[in-house]
Amino acid sequence: MATVTAAAPGRRRRTPLARREARWAYLFLAPWIVGFLIFYAGPMVASLWLSFTEYDVINAPRYTGLDNYRELMSDPAVARSLGNTVYYTALHVPLVMLISLGLALLLKRVGRLQGFFRTVFYLPVMTPAVAVGILFLLLLNTQDGLINRVLGLVGIDGPSWTTDPHWVMPGIILMSLWSLGSTVIIYLAALQNVPRDLYEAAAIDGAGPWARFRSVTLPMISGALFFTLIVNTIASLQMFTEVYTMYFGNRETQNSFNSDAASFYVIHLFQEAFQFLHMGFASAMAWLLFAIILIITLVQVKLSNRFVYYEGEDK
């Protein structure tokens, strides 16, 4: 890598060695680039085109201009699914971050058993999403589910998690916490990288635990916090598998659950595309989601300039 810097940018001719290295670099990058172009960029361009058409997969697309986007804006089912998704994201992301941070702080103190607990917290992440959906359908059963049984032990008559429209989303959020292990591991790694001397210096200056946490820990792990904020936000806005398994996975479940409360944006998109054969409309939905995610991410990145500290930078 050092040899590449030997060539002055843009002006001087690159040395044969640099050229050879560049060729090798492109060669090694080629599989990814080809894969990206064929499986990501190409389909994205195609779906952008399809979003301006009426397309049912079976017959040739018919250009309809902005009709799909107009319909998108006036479709109450789209608004409902988007509202549910935003609601879920607004609760899921902060909860995951807070609980994960709390668990990571506890884990950091565990000492020798840390490896064991790290594995224990990460294991649920390995559970297939479909299995998680089915598992929580059982756990959230109103009469016989474990959650309501536990609530019953302390005298609480648990809600109808899967059938009461007001409790469907809290139930889903509860389920989503099952797989916070990866966020815990990221925070733990970040916490372990905070230099001890910063805490010692703060303690010498009279800082208590809360002040040390606020003034040392949080700034030092802000990069990790920002990363998980972005990643979890994007993942939440694309929630699909677990909820689809629980509420839409087969005809029986699809028939008897309240799809208003559990309809997420990507689930609605999937139904439009593959059940109702409105592939053009579904493509427009996909691009709207893409735009929403892009805007949210840009806002987050912009805000991060004020709140995120990367080691080595001056602030």
Next chain:
Amino acid sequence: MSRKMRATAFAGVLTLALAGCGGVGGGNDEGGGTATKGALSTMGFGFSDEIATTRVDAFKRDHPDVDLKVTEGAFDEQQFLSAVASGNPPDLVYMDRKLIGTYAERGSIQPLTDCVKKQDINLEQYRPAARAQVTLDGTVYGIPEFSTVRVVYLNEGLLKKAGLTADQVNLADWAALPALNARLATVSGGRLSRIGIDPKVPEFLPMWAKANGVDMLSADGRTAKLDDPKVIEALTTGVNLIQQQGGWGRFKSFRDTFDFFGAQNPLSKNQIVAWPMEEWFLNQAAKNSPNAELVVKPFTDRQGKPLTQSAGQAWVITKGAKNPDAACAFVKQMTATDTWVAAAKARVEARKAAGQPFTGVYTANAEADKKIFDELYQPTGNKRFDDAVATIRSVQDAAFAMPASPAGAEFDKAYYDAVNRVLAGQAQPAQALQRAQQEATAALDKAAK
């Protein structure tokens, strides 16, 4: 990241990428479309039991030059559409009959007019309700397989405890249902421990509506009638029965714990007294609860006339089928009377070997059913099950089916959503069904364009 991209590129990936991924159907067209030679591929079918294997074996035996490739697994819309978009559809698809109208309207499956003619398939042998489900605008698009019908199951042991007999349970008398339900259900402290009457809504709403004298969808599958006062009355009746038993949350969560396929089924565990259900449960009950005090009665309309709803699968030939002639020969043989009888014989043997009673095979081919029951069926010796078999056979001719519709999936979603809104207390039946009517009409109009 991958999820995002998948969501964003769903549509595009079909046209650009999946062709390279191979799809599912296809294969070499060795036969070049000749009668019964070459490769033949299917989707949506599986070798789940002797009924399936016997019939496929019969086809292979009679058509040794056909290289049959069965891609096992239930019909998957995404898989099918991917195969169609990649220009590599399977020759045959085994799908729910209620989907046929949608795919026929869009031209992804072939009219079987020529196939029926060429193979001399006698359509009259299939039950009218099943035939209606595979026919759109007078054109046949599928050949029906099984015929699933719905009957009323009663736990007579529990009825006796409630001081009733099976004859006294009259689901035709809607005004008396709440009192009967109250007598049969066990709800204590807000906890439901025994269902009295399960109306099985939303799934069975079309049957309750039909019992009240109205079809929810016109015979041509193009006009919704969801806001008809008789549909509203049917829904109100069903929902009230559920509300009476602790509300939808309790009711559904209790019902979700049922295992209809094992020895611990709700019949043997005395968890339910009266419920309409598909006829297949009789086989399970005979296998797992041979001593249960089961009585099977026909569901009836409000005048007491037997009524049932028929459903099931059908074979369709895709538009891009590479070997339509072999496909046609296949569907003919899979649903022919002799093939069904051979399969039923295999079932009889299998049941005998397992020491279990044979309670029949119920197909959409009326001729085959007659032969099976005339030649193979032997009363089990258990009067309850023998009477149940007779009841199921008797209602086959009283069956109706939801007609093929160009927007079948959206129509279903509209009324399921309506019922679920009512069950969840979000809307009144009339209000919910009016909204469903608007949604279904919009979808049907759009599909007709």
